[in-house]
Structures are given as C-alpha cells and as structure tokens.
Amino acid sequence: xxxxxxxxxxxxxxxxxxxxxxxxxxxxxxxxxxxxxxxxxxxxxxxxxxxxxxxxxxxxxxxxxxxxxxxxxxxxxxxxxxxxxxxxxxxxxxxxxxxxxxxxxxxxxxxxxxxxxxxxxxxxxxxxxxxxxxxxxxxxxxxxxxxxxxxxxxxxxxxxxxxxxxxxxxxxxxxxxxxxxxxxxxxxxxxxxxxxxxxxxxxxxxxxxxxxxxxxxxxxxxxxxxxxxxxxxxxxxxxxxxxxxxxxxxxxxxxxxxxxxxxxxxxxxxxxxxxxxxxxxxxxxxxxxxxxxxxxxxxxxxxxxxxxxxxxxxxxxxxxxxxxxxxxxxxxxxxxxxxxxxxxxxxxxxxx
Amino acid sequence: xxxxxxxxxxxxxxxxxxxxxxxxxxxxxxxxxxxxxxxxxxxxxxxxxxxxxxxxxxxxxxxxxxxxxxxxxxxxxxxxxxxxxxxxxxxxxxxxxxxxxxxxxxxxxxxxxxxxxxxxxxxxxxxxxxxxxxxxxxxxxxxxxxxxxxxxxxxxxxxxxxxxxxxxxxxxxxxxxxxxxxxxxxxxxxxxxxxxxxxxxxxxxxxxxxxxxxxxxxxxxxxxxxxxxxxxxxxxxxxxxxxxxxxxxxxxxxxxxxxxxxxxxxxxxxxxxxxxxxxxxxxxxxxxxxxxxxxxxxxxxxxxxxxxxxxxxxxxxxxxxxxxxxxxxxxx
Numbered sequence: 001x002x003x004x005x006x007x008x009x010x011x012x013x014x015x016x017x018x019x020x021x022x023x024x025x026x027x028x029x030x031x032x033x034x035x036x037x038x039x040x041x042x043x044x045x046x047x048x049x050x051x052x053x054x055x056x057x058x059x060x061x062x063x064x065x066x067x068x069x070x071x072x073x074x075x076x077x078x079x080x081x082x083x084x085x086x087x088x089x090x091x092x093x094x095x096x097x098x099x100x101x102x103x104x105x106x107x108x109x110x111x112x113x114x115x116x117x118x119x120x121x122x123x124x125x126x127x128x129x130x131x132x133x134x135x136x137x138x139x140x141x142x143x144x145x146x147x148x149x150x151x152x153x154x155x156x157x158x159x160x161x162x163x164x165x166x167x168x169x170x171x172x173x174x175x176x177x178x179x180x181x182x183x184x185x186x187x188x189x190x191x192x193x194x195x196x197x198x199x200x201x202x203x204x205x206x207x208x209x210x211x212x213x214x215x216x217x218x219x220x221x222x223x224x225x226x227x228x229x230x231x232x233x234x235x236x237x238x239x240x241x242x243x244x245x246x247x248x249x250x251x252x253x254x255x256x257x258x259x260x261x262x263x264x265x266x267x268x269x270x271x272x273x274x275x276x277x278x279x280x281x282x283x284x285x286x287x288x289x290x291x292x293x294x295x296x297x298x299x300x301x302x303x304x305x306x307x308x309x310x311x312x313x314x315x316x317x318x319x320x321x322x323x324x325x326x327x328x329x330x331x332x333x334x335x336x337x338x339x340x341x342x343x344x345x346x347x348x349x350x351x352x
Numbered sequence: 353x354x355x356x357x358x359x360x361x362x363x364x365x366x367x368x369x370x371x372x373x374x375x376x377x378x379x380x381x382x383x384x385x386x387x388x389x390x391x392x393x394x395x396x397x398x399x400x401x402x403x404x405x406x407x408x409x410x411x412x413x414x415x416x417x418x419x420x421x422x423x424x425x426x427x428x429x430x431x432x433x434x435x436x437x438x439x440x441x442x443x444x445x446x447x448x449x450x451x452x453x454x455x456x457x458x459x460x461x462x463x464x465x466x467x468x469x470x471x472x473x474x475x476x477x478x479x480x481x482x483x484x485x486x487x488x489x490x491x492x493x494x495x496x497x498x499x500x501x502x503x504x505x506x507x508x509x510x511x512x513x514x515x516x517x518x519x520x521x522x523x524x525x526x527x528x529x530x531x532x533x534x535x536x537x538x539x540x541x542x543x544x545x546x547x548x549x550x551x552x553x554x555x556x557x558x559x560x561x562x563x564x565x566x567x568x569x570x571x572x573x574x575x576x577x578x579x580x581x582x583x584x585x586x587x588x589x590x591x592x593x594x595x596x597x598x599x600x601x602x603x604x605x606x607x608x609x610x611x612x613x614x615x616x617x618x619x620x621x622x623x624x625x626x627x628x629x630x631x632x633x634x635x636x637x638x639x640x641x642x643x644x645x646x647x648x649x650x651x652x653x654x655x656x657x658x659x660x661x662x663x664x665x666x667x668x669x670x671x672x673x674x675x676x677x678x679x680x681x682x683x684x
Contacts, residue, residue: 076486134677137431137486138626142673145613146666152659253659258609262490275484307505307605311498317491318477325481 014272017323018287021270025294032302045174049297055171057293058181059084059257061286062240063264064271065189066122066233068285069196071268073226074209074277075129075136077233080264082147083121084241084257089154090114091242092251095162107166115238121147122234126227144261151253161250171247181243185289188236193282202280205229209277266313267292269320377623377676378635384621385638388645396652403528404648410530412644413537414439414596418615419622419636420544421588424581426619427548428560429628430478430485432582434492435589436611438467440604441496442593446515447508447603456514464590470496471586475579489582493612500605507604510597519598533595540591545633553577561628617669618643625676642668 010016029036029049039048063080070077094110095101121143128139162168173180196202207215208222216222240260245251269275270291271284295313300306322328371379393400409416418435425432442463449459470492477488510516521532548554556577559567568574597603622639624631646664650656 132674132677134673135627138673141613141616142666142670145617145669146663148610149659149662149664149666152657153663157657157659262494265487265490269487275487305501305505307501308498310494311502314491314494314498317487317494321477321483321487321491322481325483327481 014281015284015287018270018272018284018291022287022291022294025291025298029294029298029301036301041177046177049301051179053290053293053297054182055179056296057289058171058179058185059240059243059260060263060267060292061185061289062188062236062243063260064267064285064289065185065192065282066229066236067261067264068268068271068273068280068282069192069205069229070136070233071265071273071275072205072209072277072280073229074212075226075229076265076275077125077140077230077237078137078261079121079125079140079143079147080233080237080240081257081260082144082151083118083234083237084244084260085148085151085251085253086121086154087114087118087238087241088245088251088256089151089160089253090117091167092160092162092245093154095164095167096160101162102164102166104166107164110167111170111242114242115235118234118238118241119231120234122231122237123227125234126230129230130223130226148253151251151256155251155253157253159250159252162245163249168246168249171243181247184239184243186286188239189282189286192232196282201225206278206280209279263292263313266317266320269324270316274324374630375632378632378638381622381635381638381642385642385645388642388649392645392649392652396649399648399652406528406530406534408641408644408648409534409537411599412640413531413533414592414599415611415614415618415643416537416637416640417540417588417592417595418611419618419640420540420633421585421592422612422615422619423544423622423624423631423633423636424548424557425485425585426616426624426626427557427628427631428578428581429564430578430581431489431616431626432474432492432585432589433486433489433612434470434474434496435585435592435615436608436613437493437496437500438470438586438589439593439596439608439611440606441470441500441503442467442590443597443600443607444500444503444508444603444605446594446597447510448503450510450512450515451508456512456518460594463594464587467586467588467590467593468583469586471583471589472579474586475582478582479575479578497605504603505605507602507606509602515598516601519601533598536591536595540588541633541637548633553580557581558629561625561630563629614643614665617665620672620676621668623672625680626673627680 026037036049039046039050041047063084067077067080091110091114094113095106098106098110100106125140125143128134128142129136132139169180170184171181175183196205204215204220204225207218207220208225212222212226237257237260241257244256267288268280268285269288271281271286271288273280273284292313295316296306296309299309299312389399389405398404418439422432422435445463445466446459449462450456454462474488474492477483477491478485518532522529523532523535548557556567556572556574559570559572560574560577564574593608596608600607618639619631619636620626620639621642622631622635622637624635643661643665647661650658650660
C-alpha cells in the first residue's frame with residue numbers, strides 16, 4: 001500500500017469530525033454575531049466569548065477526563081455529579097467553619113480535604129466494581145442516589161455561601177492572561193496524557209477494557225487498574241465541583257453539578273472514545289468538552305432560551321451514537337458504495 | 353421417638369412451608385415493609401391508622417406507575433433514565449394544552465401519545481441501532497427535558513375544572529378514602545402483572561433478560577419485545593406524568609428531577625435483578641411502598657431532615673445490589 005498523503009491522513013484522523021463540528025459551531029456564532037471571536041486585553045487579562053468558553057469548559061473537561069479512563073475500562077461513572085456536589089459541600093463548610101475565612105491556608109486546606117474525600121468516594125466505586133464485581137452502571141448508581149443526600153447532610157440542607165478570595169480565584173482568577181480554571185483542567189489533562197501515553201498505563205487500561213479476564217491472565221493487575229481509574233474519576237469530579245462552587249462562591253447541594261455526568265459522557269463520546277471500552281482519546285475528550293461549552297454558549301447567542309440546550313444535546317447524542325453504530329453505518333454504506341465495483345477493497349480501506 | 357413413621361400433620365406442613373426461592377426477594381421486601389410499618393406504628397402515634405397505608409398509595413401513585421414501566425425495561429436487562437424527564441414533559445404538555453383551551457380528553461391523549469412515541473424512539477435506538485440502553489435513554493432524558501423547556505420555561509398551573517375534579521375524585525371505604533389516581537396505579541400493576549405472567553410477550557421479556565441470544569435462537573420475537581418494553585416504559589412514564597400533574601396541578605420544567613432514580617431504586621428494592629430475567633411487578637409495588645413508608649416515618653418523626661430519604665434509599669439500594677450479587681454468584 002502506498003504511503004498515504006497528508007490530506008488522506010488528515011481525512012482519516014479520528015479527531016477530524018469532532019474538530020469539524022466545533023468549527024461549524026463557531027462559524028454559526030460568527031455568522032450571528034460577527035464580533036464573537038474578538039478577544040480584548042483588559043487589566044492584563046484576556047476577555048471575550050472564546051475566553052468565556054474555555055473558562056466554562058473546565059468543569060466538564062475535568063469530569064470528562066476521569067470519565068474517559070473509566071469508559072476505556074468498559075465502565076461508566078454515573079456518580080460524578082453527586083461527587084462534585086459533595087466536594088463543594090465539604091470545601092465550603094470547611095471554609096465557613098475555619099477561624100480565618102479569607103486566608104489562603106483555609107482555602108488550600110479546604111480544597112485538599114474535599115479532594116481526599118472525593119478520592120475515597122471514587123475508591124468506594126472502584127471497590128464495588130473491581131472487588132464485588134457489580135456492573136459499573138449499577139455500582140455508581142448507588143452513590144448517584146445517595147450522594148446529593150450526603151451533600152445536603154454536610155451543608156445541613158442550606159445553600160452555604162463562602163467569602164474567600166483565594167477560593168473564588170479557582171473559577172474567576174487569571175494566570176498569565178488565561179483563566180485559572182481552564183489552566184487547572186488543561187494541566188490535569190496534560191498530566192493524565194503524560195501518565196497514560198508516556199508509560200504503559202494507557203495500554204494497560206485499554207487492555208482491561210478489551211478483556212479484563214484475558215488481561216489478568218496476561219499479568220495485568222486489572223483489579224488495581226479498575227480501582228485506580230474510579231478513584232481518579234472521583235478526584236476529577238471533586239475538582240470540577242470545586243470549580244463550580246468557586247464560580248458562584250456558594251454550594252447548592254440540589255443543583256450543583258446536576259446532569260454533569262451526562263455532559264461528560266457526551267464529551268467523551270463526541271471525542272471518539274468508544275463506549276464499549278478498549279480505546280480512548282484524551283485529545284478527543286478535550287475537543288468534546290470544548291464542543292459542549294461552545295454549544296451551551298451558542299444557544300443563547302442565536303436567540304434561543306438557554307434552557308433549550310438539552311434539546312440540542314439530545315440531538316448531538318443521537319447523531320454521534322448513530323454515526324458510531326455499526327448498524328447505522330451499514331445502512332448508509334451500500335447506497336453510497338454501490339457504484340464502486342469492488343466493495344471488499346473499499347471495506348478494507350476504511351478501518352478507522 | 354418414631355417421628356419418621358408419623359404422617360406429617362397439617363401443622364408440620366405449615367411449619368415446614370418454604371416459599372419457592374424465586375419469590376424470596378419479594379417476600380423479603382414485604383417483610384421489610386411490614387417491619388417498617390410495625391416499628392413506625394409503635395414509635396409514632398397515628399402511624400398505625402390504616403389511612404396512612406392508603407395515603408401511601410395515594411401519594412406515590414405516579415411512582416408506582418413509573419416503577420411498573422421500569423420493571424419491564426430492567427427485566428430485559430436494560431435501563432430507562434428518561435422517565436423523570438418524560439414525567440416533567442407530560443405535566444408541561446397537559447398544562448400547556450389545557451391553557452390553550454384544548455379538551456381535557458384530547459390533552460390526555462396528546463400526553464400519552466408523546467410518551468409512547470418517545471419510548472418507541474428509544475426502543476428503536478436500543479434495538480435496531482444497538483446503542484447501549486443507558487446512552488439511548490440519556491438522549492431521551494435530554495430530549496424530553498429540552499422539549500419541556502421549549503414549551504415553557506415558566507411554571508403553568510392547571511385550572512381546568514375536569515382535571516381538578518378528577519384530581520379530587522375520592523372513593524370512600526367506610527371512613528377511609530382513596531383517590532382515583534391510586535386506583536389507576538393499582539390497575540396498572542394488575543394489568544402489568546397479568547401481561548408478564550400470562551402472555552407470550554411477558555414470557556419473552558423474561559427470556560430476553562435471561563439470555564438474549566438464546567431467546568433469538570429459540571425463535572422468540574426479540575425485536576418486537578425489546579422495542580415494546582421501551583414503548584411500555586414511555587407509556588407508563590406519560591401516564592405517571594398525568595397522575596403527577598393531577599397530584600401537583602401544575603406543569604413545570606423542574607418537576608420530577610431525579611425521579612428516574614427513585615423508580616430504579618423501587619424496582620431494585622422490589623427484588624428485580626438489575627441484570628434482567630428475574631423479578632415481579634408486585635415487588636416493584638412493594639419497593640415503592642417501602643420508599644414511601646420511609647418518607648412517611650421521616651415526616652412523622654419531624655426531627656429528621658428530608659435529605660435522609662436520599663441517603664437511606666442509597667443504603668437500601670446498596671444492600672439489595674450486594675445481596676443480589678452474592679445470591680446470583682452462588683447459583684453459578
């Protein structure tokens with residue numbers, strides 16, 4: 001087979017469709033509002049719609065990051081929204097209860113404490129899945145049901161408001177002209193990418209996703225890996241919850257992170273990670289999270305009530321799943337491929 | 353003693369009676385319900401009043417119907433996350449169409465048709481396009497919630513005289529009473545139990561949950577049944593939405609957030625296996641009653657906050673899932 005040209009390689013790249021979708025969405029925005037992409041400098045920070053989008057994409061990106069690894073092991077984590085609410089509740093009550101509410105130490109201690117709790121909650125999910133062998137969707141459903149109750153028990157059912165400039169910087173602060181929230185999410189992404197793609201960890205995760213039993217027999221500690229992946233997902237969800245809480249300087253256990261698990265799954269699926277497990281793309285998740293944030297921004301921009309965004313997300317979920325579904329592809333293929341005389345070659349040429 | 357020669361007396365037969373193992377989960381749930389009622393009745397004056405039991409049916413009528421639909425889906429090994437949103441959509445369609453001056457009966461038909469169609473859509477996605485049930489119904493969740501917001505972002509109250517008279521229509525048994533909504537819910541349970549136990553469709557549902565490829569090889573109508581359970585779930589969700597709008601007399605996009613979790617929890621507490629193939633509608637009814645009983649006890653106690661409901665539901669779910677896990681492991 002001849003060396004594929006650059007164009008052909010680009011056409012076959014798995015990120016082509018997500019990136020194209022993102023560009024189309026941006027184009028729609030520019031058509032409606034020509035100054036949409038303009039970014040201006042003010043007080044040493046960048047301002048503009050694009051900056052807002054990357055700032056708002058941070059929570060979904062964090063949750064989707066953990067979700068990507070969980071899905072790669074053929075699992076799913078439905079409890080991330082509840083864990084985010086718990087993290088926010090823990091951090092906020094710690095800040096309110098601390099002696100010096102506005103101090104940096106208070107913020108750091110509260111965040112650390114919340115993240116440790118989330119790590120433990122994630123490990124609990126991992127315990128149910130890896131040791132007790134409960135299906136992931138059911139195992140994480142338990143925490144999804146109980147989590148908001150726990151979060152309310154921590155805040156005593158109240159909307160807790162905090163007053164700590166360091167903590168709110170987590171959502172609205174800027175470092176090197178870029179929003180801190182985005183840098184945190186992006187940093188986590190780079191760290192994860194380095195850990196999974198520069199070491200064998202990523203391959204082991206994929207091996208567990210393809211066949212846990214076979215990989216165990218091949219010497220992979222599948223149990224430990226599954227456990228780690230869920231704990232990591234809990235950690236990411238907790239970080240996302242902290243960013244959301246810092247954005248409003250308060251925690252409402254009922255609504256914080258509501259349906260974020262669905263946004264995260266959507267981001268992962270858009271990015272090309274298969275829900276059947278066995279392969280994942282962190283870059284795809286990155287694009288997927290940006291897509292979700294852009295979509296959320298686009299809808300009010302083109303003059304539709306922002307609550308209707310669920311409708312558009314539903315359409316995107318169905319469209320992406322249909323594109324990935326072998327059955328739907330098979331239904332599309334014969335009509336398109338009928339003129340070509342040799343369908344076998346055509347089939348062999350598209351293993352993407 | 354010559355116990356072996358003595359023919360078993362009827363007392364021995366009663367004493368030695370053990371229910372078939374397949375009914376054990378339902379029996380356990382029933383025992384849990386009776387235990388909760390007994391403990392609650394001893395601790396709180398007034399809880400032992402039979403009207404409390406009838407109110408339980410009355411206040412949870414919509415959840416009973418939801419759990420019935422969910423039972424069908426879970427029995428095939430699927431899951432339906434969209435039901436809470438479909439309930440919200442149903443209340444909104446009912447409220448909006450009544451506001452526009454539609455006949456109440458036409459509005460009821462519109463609600464039921466919408467739910468059934470959404471169920472059909474999800475069933476087709478699950479079966480024909482082989483999208484995982486939770487992803488397809490996740491899309492349904494978003495779709496229904498988005499449509500609800502599309503109809504109206506604000507809450508609309510229902511003032512139609514036919515609807516309000518339906519809502520308060522009461523049946524008296526002596527000094528105790530029951531609303532029509534509860535009777536509709538109980539009828540749903542009876543019909544669903546009959547369908548699952550006595551019809552070809554119902555047996556196919558169990559067969560698919562047991563092993564789908566075997567069911568295909570046996571020549572059962574797997575496609576129609578698998579789409580059918582999502583249609584039933586969609587229909588039940590819209591019927592539950594109607595009952596909910598009669599209960600709450602308004603349409604609101606924020607109604608029923610997370611109600612799908614209650615329905616799933618009720619089904620699991622009712623002893624239905626989440627991997628499919630085993631379970632009874634009666635168990636789901638008992639599951640709803642257990643959840644309702646806990647809620648009632650929390651209300652009677654007065655010192656416990658309502659969020660304990662969620663935590664206790666989660667704990668019950670955990671207990672049942674873990675027990676199920678070990679029970680099924682032993683049989684293999």
